[in-house]
Amino acid sequence: MQLDKTAITISQRSGVDVIDLSLLVVRRYWQSIAFFAFIGILPFAIVDFVLLWPMTQYESLLIASRDFTEVGVYHFRYLCTVTAIILIQAPIALSPVTYFIGQAVFIEQPTARQVISAVWKRCSAIILILGVLRLSLIAFIPAVFLFFDPALKPEVEIPLYLFCLCGLAFCIRGFRPFAAEILLLERCPIRKPKNRHDQLAYGQRSKWLHSSLDLQLFGVHIGITLVEILTALSIALSLVFLIGVLTGNWNWGIWMDLFLFPLTIWLVATWATVIRFLFYMNSRIRTEGWEIELRLKAEAQRLQEVPTW
Amino acid sequence: MNAQNSIDLTAVITTPENIQFEYRIAGPFRRLPAFLLDFVLRAMCVAAFFILMVFVGAMASLPFGMILFLIFLVSFAFDWFYGLFFESYWNGQTPGKWLTRIRVISVDGRPINAYQATVRNFLRLADFAPMVSFELVSPDSPPVYAIPTFLVSLLCMTMSPRFQRLGDLAAGTMVVVNQRSWVPTNIKLEDTRVASLSELIPPNFRMTSTLAKAIALYAERRSRLSVGRRTELATHLSKPLLTQFGLLHDTSPDLLLCALYYREFVVKDAFSEVKRFAPAPSSDSTDMPANALPITPESFPPILKAPQ
Numbered sequence: 001m002q003l004d005k006t007a008i009t010i011s012q013r014s015g016v017d018v019i020d021l022s023l024l025v026v027r028r029y030w031q032s033i034a035f036f037a038f039i040g041i042l043p044f045a046i047v048d049f050v051l052l053w054p055m056t057q058y059e060s061l062l063i064a065s066r067d068f069t070e071v072g073v074y075h076f077r078y079l080c081t082v083t084a085i086i087l088i089q090a091p092i093a094l095s096p097v098t099y100f101i102g103q104a105v106f107i108e109q110p111t112a113r114q115v116i117s118a119v120w121k122r123c124s125a126i127i128l129i130l131g132v133l134r135l136s137l138i139a140f141i142p143a144v145f146l147f148f149d150p151a152l153k154p155e156v157e158i159p160l161y162l163f164c165l166c167g168l169a170f171c172i173r174g175f176r177p178f179a180a181e182i183l184l185l186e187r188c189p190i191r192k193p194k195n196r197h198d199q200l201a202y203g204q205r206s207k208w209l210h211s212s213l214d215l216q217l218f219g220v221h222i223g224i225t226l227v228e229i230l231t232a233l234s235i236a237l238s239l240v241f242l243i244g245v246l247t248g249n250w251n252w253g254i255w256m257d258l259f260l261f262p263l264t265i266w267l268v269a270t271w272a273t274v275i276r277f278l279f280y281m282n283s284r285i286r287t288e289g290w291e292i293e294l295r296l297k298a299e300a301q302r303l304q305e306v307p308t309w
Numbered sequence: 310m311n312a313q314n315s316i317d318l319t320a321v322i323t324t325p326e327n328i329q330f331e332y333r334i335a336g337p338f339r340r341l342p343a344f345l346l347d348f349v350l351r352a353m354c355v356a357a358f359f360i361l362m363v364f365v366g367a368m369a370s371l372p373f374g375m376i377l378f379l380i381f382l383v384s385f386a387f388d389w390f391y392g393l394f395f396e397s398y399w400n401g402q403t404p405g406k407w408l409t410r411i412r413v414i415s416v417d418g419r420p421i422n423a424y425q426a427t428v429r430n431f432l433r434l435a436d437f438a439p440m441v442s443f444e445l446v447s448p449d450s451p452p453v454y455a456i457p458t459f460l461v462s463l464l465c466m467t468m469s470p471r472f473q474r475l476g477d478l479a480a481g482t483m484v485v486v487n488q489r490s491w492v493p494t495n496i497k498l499e500d501t502r503v504a505s506l507s508e509l510i511p512p513n514f515r516m517t518s519t520l521a522k523a524i525a526l527y528a529e530r531r532s533r534l535s536v537g538r539r540t541e542l543a544t545h546l547s548k549p550l551l552t553q554f555g556l557l558h559d560t561s562p563d564l565l566l567c568a569l570y571y572r573e574f575v576v577k578d579a580f581s582e583v584k585r586f587a588p589a590p591s592s593d594s595t596d597m598p599a600n601a602l603p604i605t606p607e608s609f610p611p612i613l614k615a616p617q
Contacts, residue, residue, distance in 0.1 A: 009317035020336025
């Protein structure tokens with residue numbers, strides 16, 4: 001691996017430039033990104049589909065309810081729930097994409113086996129940090145409750161699911177966005193090994209990387225979320241248009257609810273993973289002089305190989 | 310590094326004289342604020358004209374139909390000729406683009422002409438596609454397909470290496486960032502030990518261009534890094550260099566890299582200026598500066614030790 005030979009030019013960029021650059025990265029690696037995203041997303045998408053299916057039975061929910069007599073209310077609630085659950089689950093589901101992009105920067109093209117094996121090796125840390133502490137797997141709990149009792153209960157859903165679960169996940173991710181990169185790419189252990197003093201534990205590394213950029217990262221997170229929402233809306237509305245042209249049905253139908261809308265959110269979440277990785281690179285360049293480190297390490301390697309004098 | 314293969318927001322244009330220019334391309338999200346600013350500005354102009362016409366209409370007793378016609382006419386003119394006018398006469402910039410420091414240029418690097426401005430602005434509507442109906446938002450609304458999704462534009466820009474939308478592809482234009490020319494900063498190395506350490510570097514040591522770039526980058530950015538991080542970074546390179554130079558291994562890594570920078574970029578430049586006016590050296594002269602110390606570990610001053 002030649003550290004200063006990178007697939008993405010390592011330099012400090014502004015926020016909008018990073019988002020623009022992510023489009024070029026997606027264009028270059030779209031096949032691999034789509035493949036690894038598919039591998040990661042598939043189990044989550046199937047479970048979500050099964051668990052949220054009862055929420056799409058709008059007519060029966062309407063008949064059973066006395067308070068809410070508009071189908072639109074149930075429809076809106078389903079779309080919000082799907083969006084929230086997918087966005088909370090995205091970091092863990094898209095771990096293979098994170099690992100792949102991290103390797104692709106150094107012009108390494110890992111095979112599917114290598115990516116899955118690398119993610120599998122970090123499985124326990126990923127489940128603990130991303131799944132439990134960052135609520136990605138906890139997001140299944142309200143989905144299970146909604147599967148058994150899909151009746152609309154705003155007094156439970158708004159404070160508990162929306163504010164507690166989604167709000168907490170949003171804030172954690174806003175202030176400490178690069179957990180997946182620290183675990184998968186830097187391979188930081190959860191606890192500091194006793195025999196290695198130079199190895200940082202996950203917590204220390206996360207604190208070191210994030211603490212100097214706290215508010216800035218949160219601002220960026222809000223900006224990216226807005227961009228994601230607008231892009232998701234753009235794709236979803238375009239799909240409605242496409243279905244209208246192909247089938248003559250110009251309404252937002254059940255196909256949109258069950259398949260195309262979740263697909264849109266997963267697409268946007270995959271793109272957001274690429275954006276997050278590029279912001280991770282940018283943060284390391286800004287705070288740690290990462291591009292200098294790569295260049296100096298590469299020069300040191302060259303000096304050790306061939307004496308220059 | 311192969312700039313052609315490395316993903317970056319730059320476009321390289323080679324002139325017929327084989328001179329290369331590098332432009333930073335503006336992607337869709339850098340262009341979005343300019344688009345919104347122009348939209349707001351146009352809307353404000355139309356609104357101002359509307360208010361003006363209401364007053365004029367009331368004072369001159371103009372028929373309401375005529376006022377409405379004039380307002381529609383002005384609105385149409387603003388929508389279709391605003392971009393065309395500004396980009397043609399303002400060197401590829403509209404007020405929104407000027408505020409966000411971006412500019413439209415031809416793909417060959419020349420300023421755009423009126424024809425290109427016309428084509429790219431008249432095709433703007435195609436970039437809004439697909440449009441969806443208001444009925445989707447509210448079923449009682451008329452079936453007017455006027456909500457833009459911009460997906461065609463986004464996909465087109467993503468697939469184009471220069472982030473060109475349909476209008477840009479048709480007109481042969483691209484949007485670039487107005488870069489301020491980068492002036493290399495005069496890096497001040499205030500530590501007096503740097504000069505003395507630079508004299509201990511073997512005079513026959515020649516830096517490769519990549520090494521010189523790496524050292525220059527380090528010297529430029531080191532002031533923004535913590536002392537600990539500087540040492541950590543510099544250690545990567547100082548370890549093999551100290552062995553090669555035969556210097557003491559507890560020499561400060563940061564200081565060594567600064568000394569290399571000083572020798573390569575400060576002393577060398579000054580020396581070459583002196584050499585231009587100096588008589589030719591005799592055959593037995595060496596590259597060693599006259600005041601250089603002999604390179605022995607004993608000759609190292611204690612100040613070169615790494616801070617504890």
